[in-house]
Amino acid sequence: MPPPDPSLLNRRSFLARAGMGMGALSLAPLVAADSPRPHFAPRVKRVIHFFLNGGPSHVDTFDPKPLLSKFAGQPLPDSLRTERKTGTAFPSPFKFQRYGQSGLEISELFAKTAAHADDIAVIRSMHALVPNHEPSLMLMNCGDSVQARPSVGSWVLYGLGSENQNLPGFIAMCPGGMPIKDSENWQAGFLPGAFQGTFIDPQHRELDKLIEHIRSPHASQATQRRQIDLLAALNAAHRDSHPAIPALDARLNSFELAFRMQSEATDAFDISREPESVRAAYGDHVHGRQTLMARRLLERGVRFIQLWHGAGQPWDTHDNIAGNLPKLAADIDGPIAALISDLKQRGLFDDTLIIWGGEFGRTPTVELNESGQSKLGRDHNHYGFSVWLAGGGIRGGTIHGATDDFGFRATKDSTSVHDLHATILHLLGFNHEQLTYRHAGRDFRLTDVSGDVIHPILI
């Protein structure tokens, strides 16, 4: 690892001192900051987030509401305003069943994932602020609906760094192109650009389309080796007249790193190096491939991976859920189940955090078209929805909180997005109130000014 860039270090430590200083704190952690320094022993080292962009329906997946059948076709006593007009109670067309020792109820849409029910903690009482995709994506990913703020992955990378210098530490994969709000979802905000998520479209199979500039079109490895050696000689002579300026060495070393990165990245993204049985378990389709790619990356020290379902907002199921949801769920149910088994087999499950969810849920009432007729789908619902977690530190087979009898609004143990973020940081060893960054006159944190760790779902 190259030495730190002192100008940066000095500026940062100066800022930290100037801001909070008054001589009351130890400078040591600010100065020797190369290695990860969580606030306490972390439970997990890495995170993989299945992002069901568009807003997956909780009442059709992880939050069964039998009362909807009873009230089918009747207006709900307390129907809430959402983006579009909705009508009467709309029972789920999918069957729920109890799974595992815990008896966790999961719908047939996620029957394969359900085999791991005892590993999963479902938060059924999530809520966001508004029923619109854009602000809700920002809230879920960056902790603020509107302002340019660093994403969860960027904060984690800022806090922990990456375990592998030769690969991006924070990767967002989305088959087919960008989700709504594009790279804002994995932005670094006011943090240095180095902490931003690297976008990868796993539909591509060629490495140079996955990572920009990863291969040279104009020089062989041998040529590059010779070039970097000459570069080192030139830089060494230059350094003789510039003693004690580590930024110079950092830049020199970055060329060596880049040289190594070319071969390491080739290996990490090449799933053909996996045995046939493993590839078959994940499935030979883009979601299977991206999940398997993600496992190879996690294994190699990538810190934070988001797997988006696809370009745009595939889970935005305003109509015909009976037809659409089974297809969407089938894309990822197998890969999720395969990943959990695979991580367990490799001994990685216990220090990996798996997150499943979207930016909000769906209404228990049916969406209406302009003439007031049923679209057989559901509108956005930010008042109550489900997210589940599995992996290190998670108390499997638990349910946290609840929505009302119909699934419209979180009523018991209402859980904010800040609470979820606080919990993610907690599992990574951070007190979310203390992971801060000075910007524009204030110390910012992922959780703004609130957020409580959800202890009941933790071991």
Place this chain on the structure above:
Amino acid sequence: MPAPSFSLPRASLSLSLAAALLSPARTAISPPPDALQHWAFQPPSSPDPPAATDPSLQPIDRFLRASLATSGLSPAAPADSRSLIRRITFDLTGLPPSPADTNAFSKADAANRPAAVAALTDRLLASTAFGERWGRHWLDLARYSDTKGYVYAREERRFAHAPTYRRWVISALNQDLPYNRFLLLQIAGDQLLPPASPDLAAMGFLTGGRRFIGVTHDIIDDRIDVVMRSTMALTVQCARCHDHKYDPVPTADYYSLYGVFQSSTDQLIPLHTTADAELKKRQDALASAMASHRSDAAQRLRSRLADYLNAQRELAKYPEEGFDQILSPSDLIPASVRRWRDWLHTHASPAHPIFGPWLTLATIPADQFPDLAASALAPLLASNSLHPAIAAAFQSAPDSPAAVASRYSEVFNAAATHPDAPGSTALLALLNDPSGPFQVPATGIVNNELFFPSDTVTALWKLQGDVDRRLIELNAPAALILTDMPHAANPRIFERGSPARLGPEVPRRLPLILAPHDRQPFQSGSGRLELANAIASPQNPLTARVFVNRVWQHLFGAGLVRTPSDFGLRAGSPSHPALLDWLARDFIHSGWSLKSLLRNLIASRTYQQSHTPANPDASSVLDPDNRLLSRAPVRRLDFEAVRDAMLAVSGDLDNASAGPPMEITDPANRRRTVHAWIDRQFVPGTLRSFDFANPDIHVATRHETTVPQQALFFLNGPFAAARARSLAATSASLPDPDRIQFLHRQLYQRPASPAESASALTFLTAAKADAAAQSPPPPPSPWSCGTGAFDESSQRTASFTPLPHFTGSAYQGAPAWPGGPTGWAQLTATGGHPGDSRQHAVIRRWTAPASATISITGTLRHEPAEGDGIRAFIISSRHGTLLAADVHHRDIPMAVPSLTVSRGDTIDFLVDIRNDLNSDQFLWSPHISNSDATWGADLDFSGPDTPPPDLLEPWAQYAQVLLLANEFTFTD
């Protein structure tokens, strides 16, 4: 991104204080009572420069040397000529000096340094490159972008005005527009300039921020932030939700500024002089649609008056801005409900002749209405102050709140239907008041979209987009300005930042910091001009200090105050407070001239000293951060300077600045980086990895990170390779030793040392040996796959179009199969399927690599019984059809025993659908042999030939290394 190879404090740890600061509920922190006495809020002092033994020392040096002396340090020796001209040229223009400039300067410098530096400074300040460099510094603060960020699909996402603003900034700096004027025009140009003045472009400073999908509160927040931090380094934004925790900025001050911007609307103005008929047509279409939709909306507002009044009793049902609903014309519009709320709050009192009864009755609970309404109304009716129509309507007491609303509705509808009836005048005036609740505000769609049903919003944005797109197409200068609304309104505080929690009204006025005594509300319009005047005033304690500190930062690596956009209580003290004050006063005294400030700073001995300290050990211990400037800082060029320098030294730089902005990643873009297209929604990875200023936020100091992506960009990306090729080409005529010298002078402004020359020659020898040993590229495959038709009259192939898509195992017309114009056409190693018609027969073509006598073997199989089978042909370009067969549900040998071909002749194996498209898949893998070789369609099957890599030749490899070296990227 990979983990960066620099260190940041990973987190500010174990700071219970910090935690407390962030948790207002736990510990209330507030500014100290004497916060207004903070140094930065006091007028700059008028310090005398310390005495110096050397009378030739400038004031700047006297201040700095005094503090060095106090610390027991000496200044460094003067920098050598080459370091100095590199430093000055990069600092002023962001470009390197040419070898000729360097030689000329060295000579002049040897004779008289002050004169040489002054002449150099003047020359560079007069170049357009100066504005391009310093303009970019300002654009960092102004969060410049060519796009609005994320918008809904209905809206044009590109700004029509952004490039004009950018050019204005560059040109203003080149003209040395006084800084106070520079600020005034950017904040209140609309009130200082004649209509259509080109200087209106300045207002892009306010209007160039992210659009936050139209949410007013956030757009205004961005504008407050960009103004207050850029000009005065005040973090007023912190007071949006609560009083500022450290600085004396109460929440009320934030909303006083909010009111200024809330009382201004955006207006897009074309600044070009030649009329464009198409533009006019689109503007007219927009204007007429807007007029008609506003009129429809006004109609609905009047006819639904009762509903809008009833809605005032259940405001919670109407969500705030930011909670978007799809609205149809029959829905109540939440923004109009709020407009009624605000209008009633501002205008209606119990004494109001029209809405007095409403207000009086509004407080009565519904269940007590029948009992209390009559007695509440009695005094109003008795007072005779009510409008006659209202008085008549309320002669009998209404029995419910709904009845109140419907009586108002009847009164206004009657007035609208009978405009000539006595008493209608006052009612009509209210109905037609453009600022009133019965009308949609008379603004562009950008400011009134919330008042329309969703479909109308889409229609109007499309028309606005047509105008925007025309301006962009024409690359026509345009300004997006703010203008004051006819009726400025006082804002109400949003408690804890939430527009749903309306607090007290506050006047539009200056923040306390700027007017600690005797603060008055703004007098004129929104107050924006008064605000601008207060910012650009010589009496403002912050503006000049903040600006000279920024300039200092760009010349010395860090500001005298190291938080250039936060001069509040937590900013820390300036390293040299008296110097900062002296510079601020001198700057104002000079007429706010940036160029004269730069001349003074560059003329200082401190600026001109060497990067090697007089006493390195003492300097590293006593001045580790170089706050005392015991040496010149060694600085890394930012992305723009590195890229521009590479273009400049390779002779590739295109100095054009006009014309539409180009993508930074476009290989054809050889312009200066400042002119590139900046899309805040899609910032290229390259720019991000080089710490380019985030176009969403005001950036006062760029991050400086070193990550391998930067190295990959230079090593593998096309940009540096293209520059290296140019350098190799330019120097190609020189003998080797001279060529090495040329490259060193061109890039580093110095000759190569003997050791450098020697290692260059060693490198080149090895690289040339490698290049010679390169095996020649493999010959192209003789097979190709395409489609075409069999020409019945000539009995030959009528045409051949290659099948464009290769899947790894098949050639076909499109990524999906069947797909594309050729439909089912597909060829694999062993067979295929003809395209959908006889025009799209599949053709496997063999091109003879040499003249020979060959034989053709192979069997064609068509299996299915369905359909009518296929037609197959073997066709020679020299001899015509060699073999033809109709094949259906059988195997047939397709052999030609002997045939002479010349180099370049083709043999086509053509299959079409015969008469109908039904079950036409076939197996046919012909082999062609001569005496010593066999070419098999299956054996040789491969993807399309890849062109041989365009490798850098040895001199280009060498030039690339020189471009990548630290000496190129750092200045001393």
